[in-house]
Amino acid sequence: MLVQLNDQRPIQTSEDVVGVRQTVRQRAVELGFNLVDQTKIVTAASELARNTLQYGGGGTVRLEEVRDGARRGLKLVFEDNGPGIANIELAMKDGYTTGNGLGLGLSGARRLSNEFHIDSEPGRGTRVTIIRWR
C-alpha cells in the first residue's frame, strides 16, 4: 500500500473538528469519491475527531491518500495522549458511552469504513485508523 501524501492537523477545539470535516470532504472529492462515500467518511471522521477532543483531551488527525494497485483510498489516523480505553470491546458496543453521547461513534465509524483499527493503552492514549476505498 503506497502513501501518496500526508497532512497532519490538530484537534484541540470544536472549530478544529469542523475543519476536519471540511478537509476530509475536500480530500474525498479530490479522490473522486461519490456523494455517498464522501458522506460516509466525513461522518466517521466527525465522530472520531469528537472523541479525540472529548475523551482524548485533544490530539491530531493525519490524512493520507493510499493506493493498492489501481484502488485509491483515504486513510485517517486519529491520535491522542489521553486516558486511553480500558476495555475496547466494550467501548465498541452500540450504545456504550462514558459521557452523555449516544455511544454510536466508534461502532458507527467502523460500519462506515472499509478498514478500522483501534489501539489504546490505558494511561497512554488512543489511536484509531480508518480507510475508505473509492
Ligand SMILES: Nc1ncnc2c1ncn2[C@@H]1O[C@H](COP(=O)(O)OP(=O)(O)O)[C@@H](O)[C@H]1O
Ligand atoms: N479517544 C478516546 N479516548 C478515550 N476514550 C475514548 C476515546 N474514544 C472513545 N472513547 C470511549 O469510548 C466510548 C464510546 O465512544 P463512542 O462510541 O464515540 O460514543 P460516545 O462518544 O457517544 O460516548 C466513550 O464514551 C469513551 O468512554
Ligand SMILES: [Mg+2]
Ligand atoms: Mg463519540
